[in-house]
Ligand SMILES: Nc1ncnc2c1ncn2[C@@H]1O[C@H](COP(=O)(O)OP(=O)(O)OP(=O)(O)O)[C@@H](O)[C@H]1O
């Protein structure tokens with residue numbers, strides 16, 4: 001059985017369970033369940049904290065897992081990122097009271113509170129800055145007001161929490177993160193893992209692309225293909241109407257309206273988009 005680690009709580013949990021469900025796997029019914037077996041797919045799921053998932057997978061106790069890129073790097077686990085999953089996006093940034101610092105170079109000798117001590121230490125070392133790291137478990141934004149730190153390094157998504165604490169970001173983002181699928185460094189990928197990866201890729205394509213159909217005069221097909229080239233190559237079929245063809249092509253969902261306008265300008269008609277329910281590319 002393939003042993004897969006899934007976030008049990010926090011920002012990544014719901015979206016991780018959604019993507020696995022969409023990929024056709026069974027998922028737990030109750031948040032109290034610690035594990036679940038899906039015998040039809042030969043997979044066992046373990047529900048764990050995403051920070052711990054990097055450790056379990058890095059040590060080879062579990063074969064594959066979903067965690068955050070930032071958590072994987074912070075743990076220095078011996079794990080490789082196999083694919084990005086398109087949810088749980090965040091940046092990891094410095095913040096402080098207005099004017100306290102402009103960049104990492106201003107942090108020499110300062111006290112920096114964080115719950116990502118590994119990432120922070122790596123970043124300070126890369127920039128040749130010596131500072132003291134105050135390691136906290138959460139609610140890091142309060143550390144400045146409460147006087148245990150001069151600045152913080154923390155996860156920022158919308159920035160609401162920072163604003164509430166009267167803090168502002170400064171300097172370049174330290175890291176961009178999103179949910180990722182990881183496996184132990186250097187292991188052979190068993191068939192069930194390849195199947196999991198293919199299924200997840202299928203879900204991401206179905207989420208991010210739509211199918212577009214249109215009719216167009218044969219001589220305009222080249223120009224239309226330049227606007228909507230598809231993943232591999234558009235399917236062009238003859239139409240009963242002389243000189244016209246039907247084209248079927250996948251386009252990024254976010255660009256569908258712009259592409260429809262451009263195809264219309266090129267003389268395409270009967271332009272339709274439909275959702276892709278599931279796919280293997
Ligand atoms: N708004 C957010 N807050 C925290 N983490 C976020 C957010 N958006 C995305 N993430 C990502 O989620 C992961 C943190 O997972 P974690 O389980 O600690 O979530 P959490 O929301 O902080 O929950 P908890 O409060 O229980 O710690 C990181 O990879 C982080 O980049």
Ligand SMILES: O=P(O)(O)OC[C@H]1O[C@H](OP(=O)(O)OP(=O)(O)O)[C@H](O)[C@@H]1O
Nearest residue numbers: 138139140155156157158159160161162
């Ligand atoms: O930019 P925002 O959208 O406000 O989100 C970022 C905040 O959310 C998370 O806190 P969480 O709720 O997980 O509490 P924690 O600090 O105790 O982990 C994170 O640690 C930041 O504090």
Ligand SMILES: [Mg+2]
Nearest residue numbers: 010011137138
């Ligand atoms: Mg957290």
